[in-house]
Amino acid sequence: MIRTFFRSRTPKVFDFHGGIHPPEMKHLSNGTEIAPGPLPAQLILPLNMHIGAPAKPLVEPGDRVLKGQMIAEPAGAVSAAIHAPTSGTVSAIGPRPIQHPSGMDAICIVIDTDGRDEWIAHSGISDYTERSPGELVDTIRYAGIAGMGGAGFPTSIKVNLGDHQRVEELVINAVECEPYITADDRLMRERADEIITGIHILQYLLNPRRTLIGIEDNKPEAIKAIKRACKGCDIEIRVVPTKYPSGGEKQLIQLVTGKEVKSGQLPAHVGVVCQNVGTAYAIKRAVINGEPLIQRVTTLTGDGVSQPGNYEVLIGTPVSDLLHHGGVDAGKIGRLVMGGPMMGFTLHSPTVPMVKTTNCIIAASPEELPEPPPEQPCIRCGSCAEVCPANLLPQQLYWHAKNDDLEKAQHHNLMDCIECGACAYVCPSHIPLVQYYRYAKGAVRQQAADQLKADKARQRFEARQARIDAEKAEKEARRQARLEANRKKKEASAAPTVDTAALKQASLEASKAYKAAVKAAKAADAEGAANAAELKAEADRLKEIADKAKAAVRDAGSAAPAAVPAEDVVAKLKKQVGDASSAYKAAVKAAKEAEANGDDSAAALRAQADELKASADKLKAELRDAKAGAPAAAPTAAQADPVSDLKKQVGEASSAYKAAVKTAKEAEENGADNAAELRSKADELKAAADQLKAELRDAKANAPAAVPVQAPTAPPADPLTELKKKVGEVSAAYKAAVKAAKEAEENGAGNAAELRAEADTLKADADHWKAELRDAKAAAPAVAKAPPVPTDQPKMPEASAPQALTQPLTAVDPEAAAKRQKRLKGLKTAYNMAHKQYKEAHAALERAERKEEVSADELIEMQRKVDKLKNKADVARDALDALIEEAKADIRAHTGKDLKTLKLEAARAESALADKKLELDKLASSSGEDALEALNSELKALEAEAQIARKALKQALEEQGLVE
Structure with missing residues (x-):
């Protein structure tokens, strides 16, 4: 009963997936006390010996x-x-x-030490305890303390959690599970009291509900020393079974608390903070003794060391000095490893310095740590997955890392690998899996x-673009304000000399004054005031003024000029439009x-053109x-048709514009000096063509309905043909408008929005006429059947003929197809x-x-070029798609x-023909003649x-020019 009671009080230790039991080899260095390290002639202190941003030097x-x-x-x-x-002189700061x-x-x-x-x-x-936690955190931060267990994460971050994060357990990592390393073991044996003091400081900073120390059961003397130091404290000791890598942060948390830190999470997410015993010791030295982190206990071991043990080494000591201090025979060294044999790495040179995270140096003989055998193909045995402590799929990670498929490797939680080895x-194939994972x-x-x-x-580019857009908007606002001021000025100068509105306002104010004077006079008269007569006289005077103002308003109304005939207004406006267009074209040119010559006045001229x-x-x-609003003119028999003339002019102007654009593009490609002049000329022709198109639309809208002429000899017009023609005309106009709008947007023209709106209007018209065409097709009577199949082809029953045969193909102009x-x-x-140019520019x-040497302005200019080429490719793609869709519509x-x-x-x-064959x-050898004859038929x-079917498809493609 008593044994059962005490067994139930024993702290529970959990387990984690996987793990291995390599030879410990700790007996080489854990038998002697910690000894002082050497004082080298030169110390080398890297600025990035911790996780995060490198420190900033304070010395020269x-x-x-x-x-x-x-010093940093x-x-x-x-x-x-x-x-x-130590004391000395800074001799260099460099790589x-x-x-x-x-x-x-x-x-x-x-x-250089002195x-x-x-x-x-x-x-x-x-x-x-007299200091606030914030002050102690600053002390730890400026003492330079980082994680001593190998990761090197700044300790001030881990002990400065937010108010919303509650620390349930503070876990002290004293496992030291990797073979050969005994630095923490000796530290706990000899300085347990100082470690416990450092843990108390951590408890004061974090205020955890429980504090747990995890120690492997292969360190009995360290366990005894820690238990003695913890006597009377609220610190629980968890002795865990010896298994590698139980010293991993997530693995130790699972061992002593049973909590599992999920992928992508930190221990703080489950209410746990984990610190190393060496870190706790360094915190005590920083807070109680005021000593920053300038030295640490490091294990020097291996068959090549004559005096293996643990040394308190100054940070920055070259490895060669420590080897010399420990009596290492250079002739016996096969491999020199910093860290343990599982997670450490081979040093290329003994001149590298010891840093805050260096807990072991192994000078191994060739027999002790031999070179790994050559890598062989994976046999998919699954042993790696069985021992993985992070519960990953190492085999899948290996394949994805080897093939540089980083996305799939991340999908298999590559970043959760702790690189324990x-x-x-x-691995029976001796594959260096960890190296693949580190590479990935x-x-x-x-x-x-x-x-x-x-x-x-991109953010810099967007910020600059936003600044440019804001400047453009501000400039446009100023321009609009100037235009409005000029408009008001012109209206004021063109207004009649008699301002009717001002007269009406003056009349209203005079009437108000008269009414107020009458009211005041009546009140004075009722009260018997002495100035009643004066007020009445004033009211009479104001009445005369009000009457005169009303008369002035009447006179101004009767003297208003007669309305100008609508015909004169249209003719006058046409002349003004022509003059304004000519002035605009000249300004654009x-x-x-000026822009081509790089003149300073280019911006002002562009604003004037706008x-x-x-x-x-x-x-x-x-x-x-x-x-x-003008009345429609009565057409005469001899009067020429304005719509036809305008159509002819639009066609000529469009042809001239296209020829000018082609000439300008050739000049730009050849780098000709007159490229800008040719482009300006093309713009002028474009403006003229647009004006003629607008006049054509207005003429069509105002044209009287034509009286149909009876022509008994001519056949009636096909409504479908007329609708198709109308759809083609409107679609062509829409495409031209889209092209013009895109060119205006690329060039930053002021009329880009207007052109885009015009394109939208034409799109709506095109959709309307397409719907009319569909309705007309649906209501059209069935056409005559197709001509019979040639006699040299087998005749089919009508019921089995494909639908394509029952509907004939309308004749198509071969020239249009070509x-x-x-x-x-x-x-x-x-x-x-x-598209090729865009891809090259994007690459x-x-x-x-x-x-890094490319400036932001150069990047922005290159981005503009990419955008321009992308837009150019999109325009070509849209035009190609539109033409293909037009051909498909004609096929339908x-x-x-x-x-x-x-x-x-x-x-x-x-497919049916192939199946029948x-x-x-199959039945040729087993079927009778009748069956074979039926199958042949x-x-x-x-x-x-x-x-x-082939002929119908081929004919449709050829007729619409879709052979390619």
């Missing part, structure tokens, strides 16, 4: 520093300070090889950094010449309104060229964004079926059907 070469002096301050929230481990598997260089502060080991003035805090340890992680981080750089470049354009547009609108095919070919070529932009109109239906019918006929081949009928 030639400065003398004292022990404990801050934290740069940003996630960063840590760096202090001088040096650092602790990295690739042997990369980084910025380091180099101190051997005096002089401390800077320092003092600790005797009673830390358990998978590589059990680095690629993912580089990808994220590149994306961040691209996002910043002058502005473009003003003239607005005036011309206003006059055009007034002209349209005047035309709409012309459309030529246009399709030209548009395809134009689109392919524009060049991406390369430039990856280069001529055949009664769409292109997809014709293709399906042809494919089905071919297979059936005939069916086969011939299917061949005829397939041939007709």
Whole structure:
């Protein structure tokens, strides 16, 4: 009963997935006490020996520093300070090889020691409970303390949680599960009291509900020392079974609390904060003793070391000095490893420095840590998945990392890999799995950094673009204000000399004054005031003034000028429109010449052209309104048709504009000097063509209904043909308007919005006429049947004939088909060229964004070029799609079926024919003559059907120019 009671009181220890049991090899170094390390002639202190932003140097070469002096301050929230481990002189600040598997260089502060080991003035805090948690966090931050267990995360971040985060458990990591390493073991044996003091400081900062210390059961002496130091404290000790990697943060939390930290989460999300025993010891030294983190306990072990053990080494000590201090025989060293044999890495040179996270140096003989066997193909045994402590799929991660499929690797939680090496340890094919994962992680981080750089470049571009747009809007507002002021000025100058509105206002004010005087006089008279007579006289005087004002208003109304005839108004407005358009064209030409020559007056000329354009547009609108309100003229027999003349003029103007555009483009491609002048001329022709089109629309709207002439000899007009013609005309006008609007938007023209609105109007007209055409087709009577199939082809029953045979194809002009095919070919070529140019420009932009030396202005200019080329390709694609859709619509109109239906019918006929042939081949040897004859008959009928379907499809494609 008693044993059962005490067994129930034993703290529960949980388990995690996977894990391995490699040889511990801790006996080599855990038998001796911690010894002082060497005082090297030179210390090398990397600025990035912690996770986060590198520290910012506070010293210059030639400065003398004292022990404990801050020589680099934290740069940003996630960063840590760096202090001088001893006194000396700063000899250099520059790149040096650092602790990295690739042997990369980084910025380091180099101190030449003077051997005096002089401390800077320092003092600790005797009673830390008198200080606020914020003050203690600052002390830890500026003491440069980072995680001592290997990750190197700044401790000030982990002990400064927000008010909304409640710490349920503070977990102290004393497991030290990796083979060979005994630094924490010896630290707990010899300095347990100081570790517990550091834990108490952490409890004061975090206020956890429980504090747990996790220690592996292979450290009995350390367990005893910690238990003695914890006596009477609210700290619980959890002795966990020896298994690698139980020292991993998430694995230890699961072992001692049973909580599982999910993928993408941090321990704080489940209410847990984890700290290493070495970190707790460093916190005690910083707070109580006032000593920054300038040294740490490091294990020196391996068969190549004559005096293995644990040494208290100054941060920045070159590994070669520690090896010499420990009596390492260079001839016996096969591999030199920083860290443990599972998660450490081979050093390329012993000149690299010891850093805050260096807990072990292994000088191994060739027999102790031999070179790994050559990698062999994966046999898919699944052993790696069985031992993975993070419960991942290492085999899948390996394939995706090897194939650079980073997206799938991330989908399999690549970033959750703790790089413990358990998978590589059990792999029978000797695949260096961890190296693949490290490579993939680095690629993912580089990808994220590149994306961040691209996002910043995009944000800079968008901010600049917004600034430019704001300046344009402000300039436009000023221009509109000037136009409004000029308009009011013109209206004031054109107004009659007699201001009727002012007279009416004056009359109203005089009447109000008269009424008020009458009221005052009556009140004075009622009260018997002495000035009643004076007030009555004043009222009479004001009445005379009011009467005169009313008379002036009447006279002004009777003297108003007679209305100008509508015909004179239209003629006058036409002349004004012509003058305004000519002035606008001249201004545009002058502005473009100034821009081409780089004159300073280009912007002013462009603004003047915009003003003239607005005036011309206003006059055009007034002209349209005047035309709409003018009485229709009675046409005579001899009067010429204005619509026909305008159509002819529009055609000539459009042809001239297209020729000018072609000439201008050729000049621009050849770099001719007159390219700007030719482009200006094309713009002038475009404006003239647009004006003629507007006049044509107005003429059509105002034209009287034509009286139909009876022509008994001519056949009645086909309404479908007329509607198709109308749809074609409106669609062509819409496409031209879309093209003009896009060109205006590309060039930043002031009339871009107006052109876009005109295109939308034409689109609505085109949709209306297309709907009319569909309704007319639906209501049209059935056409005559197709001509019979030639006699040399097998005849089919009418019921089995495809639908294409019952509806004849309308004759199509072969010249129109050839012309459309030529246009399709030209548009395809134009689109392919524009798309290729866009791709090349986009690739060049991406390369430039990856280069830091490219300026923001250059990036913006390249982005503009990309956008312009993209727009050009889109225009070509839209035109190509529109032409193809037009051809498809004609196919539907001529055949009664769409292109997809014709293709399906042809494919089905071919498939049925192939199936019948297979059936005939299979039954050829086993069937009778009657059955074979019936099958042959069916086969011939299917061949005829397939041939007709093919012919119908081919004919439809050829007639509409869609052969390609």
